[in-house]
Amino acid sequence: MFVLHIALQGCLRGDDVAYGLTADTGGHIRYLLDLVRACARDAAADRIVIATRLFESSLGADYAVPEEVVSDKVTIVRLASASPDYLPKEALRGEVQSFSEALVAWIAAQPVRPDMIHAHYADAAAVAALVEDRLGIPFVFTAHSLGRVKVRAMGRPPTDTPSLAHRIAAEETALARAALVVASSRDEAEVQYATYAAYDPGRIRVLPP
Template sequence: MRIAMISMHTSPLQQPGSGDAGGMNVYVLSTACELARRGVQVDVFTRATRPSQGHVVEVEPGLRVINVVAGPYEGLSKEELPTQLAAFAGGILQFVRCEQLHYDLIHSHYWLSGQVGWLLRDLWQAPLVHTAHTLAAVKNTHRTSNDTPESDARRICEQQLVDNADILVVNTPEETNDLVRHYDAEPEKVAVIAPGADVELFTPGKQRNTELARRNLGIPLHTKVVAFVGRLQEFKGPQVLLKAVAELFRRDPDRDMRVLLCGGPSGAQATVEHYTELARSLGICHRVRFLDPRPAEELVAIFQAADVVAVPSYNESFGLVAIEAQACGTPVIAARVGGLPIAVDDGTTGVLVEDHEPGHWADAIASLLDDDQRRIAMGVAAREHAMQFTWARAAEELEQVYGQALALSVDSCVQRKPEGA
């Protein structure tokens, strides 16, 4: 089986944590790697953003990333990429023609890629599997007052994909409900496949590892640590955590606690300075450390160094950070939104907070930091919970969905075949 994966607006090889790179990058790369290890030939098409990337990158046997030139390398925001859909599709067609390739199936990620996948589906007569990752209607429902609403154009394009894709892959049953409620999707066209984590990389650290991680981060060994890992934008809620921490110090000025925020800005108006200034205005700047985005191999140390990890997002289709943290044996405090109630077992592997009120988040953080026995027990359970979510299992289920899509395509062709032909 040869699969064309399309991830136009962000490369799976890009460092997650800033700009447009995040959980989707991890998802695409991780599932593609596992599919390749299962014998599926995978080509991932993405838009080239610098000439030094090379046209074709051999990631591992059976997996290539093809950087397609479509528009200028730099200076295009995600909102401007629709102007390059034709150029991007043309670049894919040129590559396929030159290489004399045939793809059995197309798997598009995000609505921009879906529009290209929809075109290629009809040109190649290959089934289209689509994963939205986020939906305009859902983001607009949960956005903060400072967030720019998603456009009607995106909403219309997503509706077209729901109507025309052969199978829609989602992370949770909640996403199925979102597709049905907001886009009138047919439930039988939706396949639920939970993402995973690299549970061999993300593992609990022995005491020596934890001490080393803290020493390298410049954190005292006996200080309680709360970590946030993700893009610095209102939608991800770093401001909620900072205000909650300020409330904790208001209640107890002598509390021995540090906060780590690991990630880069995302969005036209987002800057690290905005959040450092917020910490300064709250009087907690000396308690907070901002860390640049880093590869998964280095994130492990942050998860191991933390006593708890906070995920105060306003919505998450699943919440990969929550699973990765729990795989390291670290409990998670998360908002009860989107897929996070599945990623976090409330009361067993962490705590779910009903809203984004800083006082309620302060209560939740204190409930774990001040109860060592409960927090340690949650850490043990967290690892066991995370072991249910692996990329190998996700890839196995994806391959089954691909088989279903191919079977549906064959049936459709048979039904369209003229009588007597």
Template sequence: MKIALISEHASPLAIAGGVDSGGQNIYVANVARQLVRIGHDVDVFTRCDRSLLPLISRFENIRVINVPAGPPVQLPKEQLLPHMDAFASFMIDFMQQEAHSYDIVHANFFMSGLVGLRIKDALGVPLVTTFHALGRVRRLHQGESDGFPDARFDIEDELVKRSDSVIAECPQDENDLLHLYDADPARIDLVPCGFDRAEFQPLDKRQARERLGWPQDRFIVLQLGRMVPRKGIDNVVRALGVCRAEHDESVELYVVGGNSDEANEIATPEIGRLRDTARECGVEAHVHFAGRHGRSDLKHFYNAADVFVTTPWYEPFGITPLEAMACGTPVIGADVGGIRYSVAHGETGLLVPPKHPAALAQAIVTLKRDAALARRMGEAGLARANAMFTWSSVAQALAQVYARVSGAESQDAARVAMGGGSR
């Protein structure tokens, strides 16, 4: 199949860890990579956000089309909706000029979905949509700090009704689609996120710490991801204070992420807020900001940590827990969304309520004081990640959805019935 992946604000070429660079960038890059590996032809369409970008970039036999839509500068994703008409017009023209037509459009996020609907109407190409986050769920948790317009809700409603398939990334995502968007269950396909075995695997902890310059004799908690309030990093900082004040346990926290390689407050204002929180809790000396790092470095961070912690207010899926599990590191996660699905409570890690530093502190202390339990959870997490959450299995599942909604599946069956074999 010839597949168009749309990801208007999250380029597969971007470095994850910034305000608008995270799980969706990783998802699109890995889905594209794995689809190509199993024989499909993939183009990724993303908004051109730098003036010197070429129209077409390439990585691993994948074309990335940097769509001219709005000014060629980085803009917050909350400001991109007015530029989607230009994005859609460009894509329709581009697709019409291609020698071979596209079999499927897979839109990522609601604005990409709006573009996908325009393409569906103009060219008749089937549309698959992955929301990555639902507007009504976001508004429920973020309230007035949600910068997206209310128009998002109507767009999402239309996408739920008109997409040939809506990809739910976890059971909670599916439940939200059914109850908040009145989705047709027959149009929902449950396909999780994943990790790449070649990218993440267990390494020697001592060597990983030596490489990073981390102390060998301290209990270390890792927090890794986008530096935005809803990720709940302040909750982890406050939990360190509780560990110290109520449990008499000293714990080190390393935070990886930000808008630059430097852990400075100018590039990443959230770091300033978190430093203030650490001072308030009396743990400033135990909270370390490592800045943003490339994908090739992350396995060393996961392996160097005693436990990986992620306690967002809400999380449509959450790829970082999978990456930690793939490295054999136990996970403490918020009992929300996709984390509730990927982390098996009491088996591969522990689930705690979001915004509850006392509960998180108790979970951290439990694993610090019981090294055997932490080791068993790390081993169980590794097994669960490999059995359920690899990008190769995600791509296979998506390819089956594409084949079904595009009619390729029935065409293959007809060829077999006529003695022609499958393509």
């Protein structure tokens, strides 16, 4: 099986991740790398690729390297999108279309297409949905954190924060489109996701960190 992960946020590399380097370089990257390493031990996994953004930045030269071999099964592929700079998660929606085009072209150049895509965060799910429309590859969605939960914690409506309103709308679309949704806890699966109109408990599975 060939699994393609999409993770647009933060500064991602295979080893010595600089956690806290940016606000978006946090626990979701650790979760993703641990998940990928665990899956690589499964004999059914032939190839695992993590697709992320390529950018030039003073944050480090590693993030401008197009391909990083992590192990005999795992590779990180960095693709250029419309902006050449590092972007926080609030600005990534502007990169969805261009990153999707780059990813479709990358997939087309592979000798074998991925069997499935695993999207991490809502903007990655938006990319995965565009790829599915073009190539028919189904996708799995992991939110890692949810906009509605953040809004509740902030105590004000999402319309007060346009980036959060967009994020919630993208999460709704991701939940509606994904073939499977992965949650990290029962609370996330049964309480947090239940606040969304597209909530379908039959398509949610809990995979703890």
